[in-house]
Amino acid sequence: MSRKKKYTFYKCRDCENDFLAKPKQGKKPFCPTCGEQFYIENMMPVWIERPFQYKQHWTEEEDELIILGRQMEHTYNRISESLQGRSMKATQNRFYQLQKARSLVEQGQ
Numbered sequence: 577m578s579r580k581k582k583y584t585f586y587k588c589r590d591c592e593n594d595f596l597a598k599p600k601q602g603k604k605p606f607c608p609t610c611g612e613q614f615y616i617e618n619m620m621p622v623w624i625e626r627p628f629q630y631k632q633h634w635t636e637e638e639d640e641l642i643i644l645g646r647q648m649e650h651t652y653n654r655i656s657e658s659l660q661g662r663s664m665k666a667t668q669n670r671f672y673q674l675q676k677a678r679s680l681v682e683q684g685q
């Protein structure tokens with residue numbers, strides 16, 4: 577079974593911004609840029625697993641940088657600066673994930 581969901585491409589005629597949204601049936605979404613609803617045009621439906629590429633997979637290199645950074649007692653903010661396109665929050669979450677994964681492995685032994 578496919579995990580893809582139906583999203584719709586919209587275009588705001590006011591600020592020329594196009595965006596992806598998943599609005600309720602028969603309702604227009606608000607433009608994420610200007611907050612306007614009136615100038616929104618429905619462009620086309622698209623089937624995708626998730627909107628945008630905001631969930632990039634973490635590479636081993638990135639994981640190592642986070643772990644090393646924490647061992648050196650760097651802040652998440654500082655660590656995220658050395659990672660391309662990762663926010664402080666994302667870096668923090670990833671560290672928690674890594675810790676959790678590690679503790680599960682230790683428990684299993």
Ligand SMILES: [Zn+2]
Pocket residue numbers: 588589590591592593607608609610611612
């Ligand atoms: Zn707009």
